[in-house]
Structure formats: C-alpha cells, structure tokens
Amino acid sequence: MTARKSAKPSLTRTVAAQGKRLLMDAALKLTAQTRSISALGLRELAREAGLNPNTFYRHFKDLDELGLSIIEEMSAQLRQPLRDLRRRAAESVAPPELSNIGWEDNPILNMQKATLATQETVKLFFDYVAQNPNAFILGVRELHGASPLLRQALRQVMADFANDMADDIKQLRLLPMLDDATLHEVASAISREMFQLSMDYIEQPEQRAAISAQAEALVVMLFTGAAVLKGHGQLLLRALAGGTPA
Amino acid sequence: MTARKSAKPSLTRTVAAQGKRLLMDAALKLTAQTRSISALGLRELAREAGLNPNTFYRHFKDLDELGLSIIEEMSAQLRQPLRDLRRRAAESVAPPELSNIGWEDNPILNMQKATLATQETVKLFFDYVAQNPNAFILGVRELHGASPLLRQALRQVMADFANDMADDIKQLRLLPMLDDATLHEVASAISREMFQLSMDYIEQPEQRAAISAQAEALVVMLFTGAAVLKGHGQLLLRALAGGTPA
DNA sequence: GTGGGTGGTAGACAAGTGTCTACACGAGCC
DNA sequence: GGCTCGTGTAGACACTTGTCTACCACCCAC
Numbered sequence: 001m002t003a004r005k006s007a008k009p010s011l012t013r014t015v016a017a018q019g020k021r022l023l024m025d026a027a028l029k030l031t032a033q034t035r036s037i038s039a040l041g042l043r044e045l046a047r048e049a050g051l052n053p054n055t056f057y058r059h060f061k062d063l064d065e066l067g068l069s070i071i072e073e074m075s076a077q078l079r080q081p082l083r084d085l086r087r088r089a090a091e092s093v094a095p096p097e098l099s100n101i102g103w104e105d106n107p108i109l110n111m112q113k114a115t116l117a118t119q120e121t122v123k124l125f126f127d128y129v130a131q132n133p134n135a136f137i138l139g140v141r142e143l144h145g146a147s148p149l150l151r152q153a154l155r156q157v158m159a160d161f162a163n164d165m166a167d168d169i170k171q172l173r174l175l176p177m178l179d180d181a182t183l184h185e186v187a188s189a190i191s192r193e194m195f196q197l198s199m200d201y202i203e204q205p206e207q208r209a210a211i212s213a214q215a216e217a218l219v220v221m222l223f224t225g226a227a228v229l230k231g232h233g234q235l236l237l238r239a240l241a242g243g244t245p246a
Numbered sequence: 247m248t249a250r251k252s253a254k255p256s257l258t259r260t261v262a263a264q265g266k267r268l269l270m271d272a273a274l275k276l277t278a279q280t281r282s283i284s285a286l287g288l289r290e291l292a293r294e295a296g297l298n299p300n301t302f303y304r305h306f307k308d309l310d311e312l313g314l315s316i317i318e319e320m321s322a323q324l325r326q327p328l329r330d331l332r333r334r335a336a337e338s339v340a341p342p343e344l345s346n347i348g349w350e351d352n353p354i355l356n357m358q359k360a361t362l363a364t365q366e367t368v369k370l371f372f373d374y375v376a377q378n379p380n381a382f383i384l385g386v387r388e389l390h391g392a393s394p395l396l397r398q399a400l401r402q403v404m405a406d407f408a409n410d411m412a413d414d415i416k417q418l419r420l421l422p423m424l425d426d427a428t429l430h431e432v433a434s435a436i437s438r439e440m441f442q443l444s445m446d447y448i449e450q451p452e453q454r455a456a457i458s459a460q461a462e463a464l465v466v467m468l469f470t471g472a473a474v475l476k477g478h479g480q481l482l483l484r485a486l487a488g489g490t491p492a
Numbered sequence: 493g494t495g496g497g498t499g500g501t502a503g504a505c506a507a508g509t510g511t512c513t514a515c516a517c518g519a520g521c522c
Numbered sequence: 523g524g525c526t527c528g529t530g531t532a533g534a535c536a537c538t539t540g541t542c543t544a545c546c547a548c549c550c551a552c
Contacts, residue, residue, distance in 0.1 A: 019499065036392050039285040043539060052501050057541085059499090141390045144445060146282050151449075182463075189439060189464050196438050199390060203397075217428075218435050218468075225471030265529070289509065298531050303511085305529090494552085501546070509538070516531075522524090 020059045022049040024070050031141070032134040037067040038146045067142060067150045074135045075157045081128065083164055089120035090172045111227070114174040118219045122194075126212050129198040136198045143195075158195070162188040175223060182230045186222050193218055266305045268295040270316050277387070278380040283313040284392045313388065313396045320381045321403045329410055331374065335366035336418045360420040364465045368440075372458050375444040382444045389441075404441070408434040421469060428476045432468050439464055 026049035031037055040063060046053040060066045093116035129136050143154040166187040169175055175183065194215060201211050272295035277283055286309060292299040306312045339362040375382050389400040412433040415421055421429065440461060447457050 017499095034392055034394070036282055036285065039282065039392060041539060042541095053540085054502085054542095055500055141392070144387045144390055146280055146285065146387070148280070185460055185463060186467070192439065192442050193435060196442070214431055217431060221432070221471030221475060222464075222467055223471070224474050225467030225469070228470050228474055229467060263529095287509065288511095299510085300512095300532085301530055495550105497550090498548085499546105500548100502544085503542105504544105505540105505542080507539080510536100512533105512535080514532085514534105517529090519527085521526090 019049075019051060019055050020069075022051060023056060023059060023066065024073070025049070027066055027070060028134050028138060032137045036141055036145050037070075037138070037150065038063055064147050064149045067147065068153055070138065071142070071150065071153050071157060074139065075160065078132075078135065079160065079164060082125070082161065083168060085124040085128065086117070086121050086165070086168045086172070089124060090117045090168075090174065092120055093117050111224070114223055115220050117172070117174055118223065119216045122212060122216045122219060125194060126198070126201050126208070126215070129201055130208075133202045136195065137202065140195055140199055158191055159188075162191045165191060175227065177227055178230055182226055186226050190219055190222060265295075265297055265301045266315075268297060269302060269305060269312065270319070271295070273312055273316060274380050274384060278383045282387055282391050283316075283384070283396065284309055310393050310395045313393065314399055316384065317388070317396065317399050317403060320385065321406065324378075324381065325406065325410060327374065328371070328407065329414060331370040332363075332367050332411070332414045332418070335370060336363045336414075336420065338366055339363050360469055361466050363418070363420055364469065365462045368458060368462045368465060371440060372444070372447050372454070372461070375447055376454075379448045382441065383448065386441055386445055404437055405434075408437045411437060421473065423473055424476055428472055432472050436465055436468060 023045060026045055027037065027040060030040060030045065030048055042056045042063070043053045045066075046056055049055075056066075060069070093113055139154060139157070142150045143158065145151060162184065166180075166183045169183060169187065170180075178186070197211055197215050201208055204211070269291060272291050273283065273286060276286060276291065276294055288302045288309070289299045292302055295301075302312075306315070339359060385400060385403070388396045389404065391397060408430065412426075412429045415429060415433065416426075421432075424432070443457055443461050447454055450457070
C-alpha cells in the first residue's frame with residue numbers, strides 16, 4: 001500500500017480524537033483527587049467523560065494503556081518547558097559574554113553562577129508545579145504505584161528528565177569540573193528530590209516558601225559536595241586541614 | 247471430638263486478635279504484589295486471609311483504618327532496628343576511644359569517620375530492605391498513594407525516621423559542624439533518597455551494587471556539601487581560590 | 493451510491509462488591 | 523446458673539463492574 005497522504009488534515013481525524021481526549025482528561029481529573037489509575041473503573045471513567053462505557057475499548061485495551069498515553073503526553077509536554085526554564089534561569093544570571101570563563105580561571109564566580117542559576121530554576125520549577133499540579137501528582141503517584149508497566153514508563157521519564165538536566169548543566173558549563181557519571185548521578189538525585197518535594201509543595205500551600213528554600217539549599221549542597229569530592233577533593237581537604245598535622 | 251456444625255471448633259480456641267493479624271498479613275501480601283491498599287476489596291482480603299468477609303468489620307471500619315494499623319506497626323518495627331544499624335556502623339569504624347576527637351582538632355579524620363559510617367550504614371540499610379521488601383514497598387507506595395489519611399501518616403513516619411537520623415548523627419558526633427536546622431534538612435533528604443532508592447534496589451536485583459554505591463556517594467556528597475557550606479564555606483572557597491586573583 | 497473503516501451507542505450477562513441483620517460459641521464476671 | 527462481650531460465621535440484598543455482541547452514523551475513496 002502506497003502511503004497516500006492527503007495534503008490537508010482530515011476534519012474527522014481531529015474531531016474524532018475527541019473521545020480519547022475526554023477519557024484522558026477524565027482519568028486525570030479522577031486520579032488527581034483521590035485515586036490511582038489502576039483503581040479506576042472504566043464505567044466510572046466513561047461516566048465522568050460523559051461517554052458510553054464501551055467507548056473506552058475503541059481507544060484503549062487496558063487501564064495501563066490509558067495510563068501510558070497520559071504519561072507519554074505529559075512527558076512530551078513537560079520536558080521542553082523544563083529545559084527552557086533552566087536556560088532562562090542560566091541566562092538571567094550569566095549573560096553570554098561571561099559564559100566562557102572556565103572553572104580554573106575563576107572557580108568562585110562559576111560556583112556563584114551555578115548557585116544563582118539553581119535558585120532561579122528551582123523557583124521557576126515550583127511555579128510550574130503549581131500551575132500543573134495534576135500532572136505531577138499523577139506522575140509521582142504512579143511512579144511508585146501498582147502497575148509495573150506504568151512504573152517502568154515513569155522511571156524512563158524520570159531518567160529522561162535527569163538526562164536533560166545533566167545535558168543542560170553541561171552545555172551551560174555550570175559545573176565543568178564534574179565527570180559525566182557524577183553529573184548524571186547528581187542530576188538523578190536532584191530530579192528525584194524535586195519531584196518528591198513538589199508533592200509537599202502542592203499539598204502544603206502555606207509551606208511553599210520553606211519548601212522552595214529547602215530545595216534550593218539541597219541542590220546547592222549537592223553541587224558543592226560533588227564539586228569538592230570529584231573536582232578538588234584532596235586539595236580542599238588538605239587546605240582545610242592546613243594547621244593540623246595528619 | 248465431635249464435629250460441630252460450626253466450621254473449625256479447635257481453631258477458635260486460640261486467643262483473640264488472630265483475625266486482625268491474618269487480615270493485616272493478607273493485606274501486606276496482596277499489596278506488595280500489585281495493588282495499593284485503597285484498591286483492595288474486603289472480600290478479596292478476607293478470602294486471602296481465610297476468613298469471612300464480615301470479620302473485617304470486627305476490627306476495622308475502613309480500609310484506611312487497616313492501612314493505618316499496618317503503617318503504625320511497621321513504623322514501630324523499623325525505627326529501632328534502623329537506629330541500631332547506625333550505631334553498629336558508627337562503632338565499627340570508630341571505637342569509643344576516638345569518639346571525642348573534635349572536628350576542629352582533626353577535620354579529616356572526622357570526615358573520614360563520617361564517610362565510613364555512612365557507607366556501612368547504607369550497606370546495612372539495603373540488607374535490611376532486601377529482608378523486608380514488602381514493608382518498604384507498601385510504605386513508599388502509600389506515601390504518594392490515593393488515601394490522604396495514609397499519606398499523612400507516612401509523612402509523619404518519614405519525619406520520625408529523619409529525626410532519628412539527625413539525632414543519631416548528633417549523638418555520635420559525626421557532623422558536629424552542622425547546625426540543627428541544616429542537619430535536619432540533610433537527614434530528611436537522605437531519608438527520602440534512601441526510601442526511593444530502596445524501590446530500585448528491590449526491583450532491580452542485578453543493579454544492587456550500583457544502587458548501593460550511588461546511595462553512598464549521594465550521602466557523602468550531601469554531608470560534604472553541607473559541611474562546606476555551613477561550616478567552613480568561606481574559608482574553603484577562599485582557600486580554593488588561593489592561587490588565582492579574584 | 494456503495495463499501496468499509498472509524499468512533500460511538502444500547503442492552504445484556506455473569507461475576508463480584510459493600511454492607512445489613514441474624515446467629516454461634518467460648519470467656520469472664522456476677 | 524444466667525449475662526454480656528468479643529470474635530467469627532452465614533445468608534441475603536441491591537448495586538456496580540468488565541466485557542460481549544449487535545447496531546448506528548458519519549466520512550472517505552472508489
């Protein structure tokens with residue numbers, strides 16, 4: 001069969017995807033409030049979406065398949081914005097003309113740059129969380145949820161986020177002293193922490209400032225610790241020990 | 247003995263609370279495999295426990311109440327052992343006669359002590375996880391799960407663990423340079439990371455060595471970063487900048 | 493206009509669910 | 523003895539659930 005693609009998108013296609021959309025939205029709504037995806041009933045789901053129960057089968061085989069669709073869509077929608085956040089934060093604290101001053105040239109400046117960029121990114125991240133709470137709730141919930149399939153998918157999403165983050169840090173030369181493996185570990189840990197803290201951020205609005213500050217502090221600690229240990233550990237410790245004999 | 251028309255006459259002679267135990271065990275079993283507590287059916291639960299469905303009501307009002315009982319019990323069973331792990335680890339690397347050498351006297355020795363104790367504790371922790379996987383699975387799952395009640399309870403449990411940890415670190419003088427607030431933040435973050443990583447540890451047996459190493463590295467990074475930033479930040483950074491003009 | 497694919501509906505089915513009321517039995521107390 | 527409690531059982535009720543088969547409406551290509 002030769003692919004005979006019509007030049008214009010068919011109206012049916014766009015309109016037809018309505019049911020799928022409605023079901024996914026309904027699932028997101030029910031889930032965020034008080035359920036996990038695997039605990040949804042397809043009838044309940046259809047009811048919430050205003051559809052016939054059987055319509056579900058037209059689009060999904062499983063609840064798992066529904067979940068996968070949602071996760072996939074969310075990942076696609078979150079990844080780029082998060083990268084943009086980091087870029088914006090980095091640029092706001094370090095105009096291009098400063099961006100190529102290396103670590104060896106001026107470690108203090110670079111550390112400050114990284115710290116400021118971090119703080120800015122954390123703030124923006126939590127703003128983003130507050131604007132898309134359901135996405136994060138569902139993500140974190142299913143990451144440790146009942147369905148192995150969804151768990152695995154979300155593990156991959158988290159890995160992607162961490163990779164993006166490591167990539168950005170590298171490209172923006174925020175922590176040039178770290179080797180790739182360490183950078184990746186640090187980015188993974190930060191991802192985990194941020195997503196976990198985002199739950200507290202959503203559920204405890206009165207604590208938001210504190211949570212944000214805590215997240216910033218953690219990230220800075222991790223960066224600092226990694227830099228000290230991997231980059232200049234011996235030097236630093238020896239310098240620190242200075243006055244006392246070993 | 248004559249068979250009464252009742253099902254098991256001899257079995258009923260055992261003392262009370264048996265049903266409660268059976269139900270809690272059944273819940274733990276079903277949960278760990280592929281469910282969340284709030285997604286259990288009480289009939290299914292009773293079936294697994296070998297009891298009549300109505301027996302559930304004799305002990306619990308809700309599935310939430312069941313969950314709370316399980317969580318409470320687990321917290322009680324886990325807390326002390328975890329503290330013991332830390333003590334054992336600390337003693338194994340630092341015999342009592344060395345325990346009162348202060349940070350200012352010999353920072354390198356103290357940092358090494360903390361590092362070794364950390365590594366030992368992490369190893370023991372993961373051993374413990376491998377021996378009680380269901381407890382950790384249930385805990386982490388419900389921490390972000392559907393029921394607000396269980397979530398809140400597990401948040402408290404996590405806070406208790408973190409407090410224990412901070413307390414031990416303080417008593418064992420592993421990180422004497424940290425103020426209480428920072429110590430608490432670090433302990434909280436480490437708790438979160440460890441519990442999260444314990445899921446990977448359980449589900450990916452072939453990666454256990456790597457996960458354990460990663461956890462150790464993270465903890466050391468956090469300790470180091472906290473120490474540098476809160477204890478001797480300026481000093482360290484200035485020492486680091488040493489050769490180059492600001 | 494005819495055929496076929498796609499998205500949606502209707503009705504029915506067995507199976508499973510939460511919960512209610514009623515009953516059984518041993519222990520402990522008076 | 524008789525009484526009440528705590529624990530566990532039995533049966534039944536109305537209801538919800540997942541899924542199956544059959545039917546309808548639209549749009550597009552021929």
